[in-house]
Amino acid sequence: xxxxxxxxxxxxxxxxxxxxxxxxxxxxxxxxxxxxxxxxxxxxxxxxxxxxxxxxxxxxxxxxxxxxxxxxxxxxxxxxxxxxxxxxxxxxxxxxxxxxxxxxxxxxxxxxxxxxxxxxxxxxxxxxxxxxxxxxxxxxxxxxxxxxxxxxxxxxxxxxxxxxxxxxxxxxxxxxxxxxxxxxxxxxxxxxxxxxxxxxxxxxxxxxxxxxxxxxxxxxxxxxxxxxxxxxxxxxxxxxxxxxxxxxxxxxxxxxxxxxxxxxxxxxxxxxxxxxxxxxxxxxxxxxxxxxxxxxxxxxxxxxxxxxxxxxxxxxxxxxxxxxxxxxxxxxxxxxxxxxxxxxxxxxxxxxxxxxxxxxxxxxxxxxxxxxxxxxxxxxxxxxxxxxxxxxxxxxxxxxxxxxxxxxxxxxxxxxxxxxxxxxxxxxxxxxxxxxxxxxxxx
Numbered sequence: 001x002x003x004x005x006x007x008x009x010x011x012x013x014x015x016x017x018x019x020x021x022x023x024x025x026x027x028x029x030x031x032x033x034x035x036x037x038x039x040x041x042x043x044x045x046x047x048x049x050x051x052x053x054x055x056x057x058x059x060x061x062x063x064x065x066x067x068x069x070x071x072x073x074x075x076x077x078x079x080x081x082x083x084x085x086x087x088x089x090x091x092x093x094x095x096x097x098x099x100x101x102x103x104x105x106x107x108x109x110x111x112x113x114x115x116x117x118x119x120x121x122x123x124x125x126x127x128x129x130x131x132x133x134x135x136x137x138x139x140x141x142x143x144x145x146x147x148x149x150x151x152x153x154x155x156x157x158x159x160x161x162x163x164x165x166x167x168x169x170x171x172x173x174x175x176x177x178x179x180x181x182x183x184x185x186x187x188x189x190x191x192x193x194x195x196x197x198x199x200x201x202x203x204x205x206x207x208x209x210x211x212x213x214x215x216x217x218x219x220x221x222x223x224x225x226x227x228x229x230x231x232x233x234x235x236x237x238x239x240x241x242x243x244x245x246x247x248x249x250x251x252x253x254x255x256x257x258x259x260x261x262x263x264x265x266x267x268x269x270x271x272x273x274x275x276x277x278x279x280x281x282x283x284x285x286x287x288x289x290x291x292x293x294x295x296x297x298x299x300x301x302x303x304x305x306x307x308x309x310x311x312x313x314x315x316x317x318x319x320x321x322x323x324x325x326x327x328x329x330x331x332x333x334x335x336x337x338x339x340x341x342x343x344x345x346x347x348x349x350x351x352x353x354x355x356x357x358x359x360x361x362x363x364x365x366x367x368x369x370x371x372x373x374x375x376x377x378x379x380x381x382x383x384x385x386x387x388x389x390x391x392x393x394x395x396x397x398x399x400x401x402x403x404x405x406x407x408x409x410x411x412x413x414x415x416x417x418x419x420x421x422x423x424x425x426x427x428x429x430x431x432x433x434x435x436x437x438x439x440x441x442x443x
Contacts, residue, residue, distance in 0.1 A: 014052045046070075046415045047070070059403045067333075074328050082324035095318065097326075098320065100323075101116075105294065109267070114299040115301075118292065121282050121291055126156045127151070129295045131312050135311070141174045141175070141210055141211075142215070143176050143210070144159045144176075144219050145161055145180045145220060146179060147180040150219065152164065154168075155171070158175045159172075178206045183233065184365040184376065186199075187199075197235070207249070212247035212248070215249050216249070216250060217278070218240065218249055218251055219254055220240065220253060222255045222263070226406050228409045244277075252276060252279075253269045255281045260284025261339040263369045279294075281296070289329070290319075292319070352424075353412070360431075361381065361439055362387055362442050363438075364378035368412075371414060376409045378442075388441075391437040395436065401426045
């Protein structure tokens with residue numbers, strides 16, 4: 001023990017940090033022997049630094065969650081103050097930050113969403129949203145999209161439609177997947193110009209086959225995140241809302257990644273003036289400073305449990321420290337007008353991305369809403385054959401721009417406090433990398 005304390009005090013070298021992490025800890029979604037983590041020692045605003053002092057522009061907001069940027073002093077102080085007063089009590093207790101946060105969530109969520117069940121992350125939130133939907137409706141089936149990610153726990157992975165579900169099946173029963181509004185690669189064979197909205201009528205057809213009276217809820221990401229940043233047509237969410245109302249099915253919006261100003265609004269569904277029955281969220285609720293997730297339900301669902309037992313519970317439900325961090329984060333969003341910045345800089349980002357698409361033949365499509373954007377790379381614009389972007393990613397990271405990708409799609413999702421100059425810093429390097437690497441692989 002004394003040796004560990006001594007090592008902590010003197011500080012480890014970059015290689016020592018990496019070696020110790022790889023020797024004694026697992027890294028998620030990776031082959032352990034092939035991991036090459038950055039040994040991060042400090043961060044501030046839109047930047048972070050490794051143990052050798054190298055600075056990185058955080059073009060990924062880590063995991064699209066540090067929305068207010070790194071080390072915001074107001075959020076840090078709120079955590080410090082709460083820790084000095086009360087860090088944790090059992091979830092059956094009432095605390096001031098828990099109550100204040102619940103009230104604030106009722107104020108900022110759309111329509112009559114009212115009451116919150118707290119969790120510690122997005123997966124937990126989605127797990128408990130399914131429970132609430134099944135309790136409330138008395139039905140079992142849940143509909144979700146194929147190009148989706150709802151978390152890595154047992155039930156959340158069942159909801160997930162992508163490659164992460166396959167290795168751990170069989171998962172939670174009752175989940176049925178349907179196709180996506182992926183306009184660039186329409187599964188129904190249309191283009192944006194000839195679209196018949198079969199991505200919407202298809203959902204109702206699936207409902208008919210599965211039995212409307214068997215389906216508790218449809219869960220959708222507000223804007224599809226890690227599966228390629230897929231922005232739905234403007235009438236998609238409103239019409240899915242109409243279909244759910246027609247059959248008495250609850251509509252769940254997974255706003256874990258797309259919420260908290262990422263699209264320029266509190267939640268992505270706000271862009272289409274839709275009130276879901278349940279919103280699940282995490283990530284930006286605290287900007288990642290402290291783990292927290294939330295399931296926010298409409299008043300009719302909340303009242304259902306006034307005289308019925310809620311079979312759900314978590315040790316850290318309503319954690320005082322996390323709730324205090326969330327309250328401070330929301331204050332920063334409002335006081336520093338961060339969502340306004342997301343909209344303003346988002347328009348500039350969209351303009352720059354369109355310029356990259358015009359200039360570089362390796363860019364097949366660009367998609368953007370607020371500061372939620374992706375660049376899809378192809379070998380050929382006619383065939384749309386995906387293009388490996390590993391050379392570009394390595395170039396960017398080696399030159400101090402941290403990014404993440406999904407297959408052939410590069411995400412540009414910086415902290416919402418970024419300015420044009422900082423955005424250009426990353427985009428100009430992407431422009432350089434496209435000319436140097438990507439365009440040369442086009443056929």
